[in-house]
Amino acid sequence: MLRKVMYAALERKLKRAYEDRLAAFGPAPKGVFWRNQSTQIARFDALLDLITTMTPAANTSIADIGCGYGAMLEFLQKTPRYQRFHYTGVDINRAMVNSCKERFPAQKQLFFVGKQPPLPVDFCVFSGTFNLCNTMDTSLWHDYIFANLQSCWQLSRYGLVLNLLCAPQTQIKNQIFYAERQTFIANASRVFGPTHACSTPHVTGDVTFLIAKS
Numbered sequence: 001m002l003r004k005v006m007y008a009a010l011e012r013k014l015k016r017a018y019e020d021r022l023a024a025f026g027p028a029p030k031g032v033f034w035r036n037q038s039t040q041i042a043r044f045d046a047l048l049d050l051i052t053t054m055t056p057a058a059n060t061s062i063a064d065i066g067c068g069y070g071a072m073l074e075f076l077q078k079t080p081r082y083q084r085f086h087y088t089g090v091d092i093n094r095a096m097v098n099s100c101k102e103r104f105p106a107q108k109q110l111f112f113v114g115k116q117p118p119l120p121v122d123f124c125v126f127s128g129t130f131n132l133c134n135t136m137d138t139s140l141w142h143d144y145i146f147a148n149l150q151s152c153w154q155l156s157r158y159g160l161v162l163n164l165l166c167a168p169q170t171q172i173k174n175q176i177f178y179a180e181r182q183t184f185i186a187n188a189s190r191v192f193g194p195t196h197a198c199s200t201p202h203v204t205g206d207v208t209f210l211i212a213k214s
């Protein structure tokens, strides 16, 4: 119960931080705290490529949890090898979801305010969703991440794919969470299922994880 109150307080601060950022920089990589578009796209590519490698099915439904202003949908639409994906975007922040609806007026129905997909999907994907945090308490943030993964796990047929910045020790520095790669793999494997990790190509320190349903 106390944890839930703490999570709600974290989310209030996070929503404000993302809303201010979007107001300042607009629907652009900097508007969701990315340094540039190439690292944003490299992250999407790594997440989607891992799903493609692990599950060669023709049609795959994904929910982009923490979709920001919808940059992943734009990337999917432009990339021939990812036409197999059926997209839904979800974000905790109403301002982000409104911006998605403005950018994709013909696909407004694909975007939702929330923290989990409205219907079951093959995979939930998270790109940068858990990087920014407004606490110095690594164990609180770790538990918050796992609580969010848990609610999406129940609505994912095949598993979860996410990226996290990683460091030799779990830490929070300048409001950014860094996981220790092996610890995260061990915890995710224990709580959920077999967890694979690969360093995200072209993004220093970033690791892409796939947690599969066995």
Ligand SMILES: C[S@@+](CC[C@H](N)C(=O)[O-])C[C@H]1O[C@@H](n2cnc3c(N)ncnc32)[C@H](O)[C@@H]1O
Binding pocket: 014, 015, 018, 032, 033, 034, 040, 065, 066, 067, 068, 069, 070, 071, 072, 090, 091, 092, 093, 096, 114, 115, 116, 126, 127, 128, 129, 130, 131, 148
């Ligand atoms: C760093 S931005 C990345 C946005 C997008 N994935 C991209 O790469 O362009 C993180 C996004 O996750 C959203 N977010 C943070 N925590 C979330 C949660 N628990 N559930 C859903 N969205 C969340 C934020 O509002 C923000 O839009």
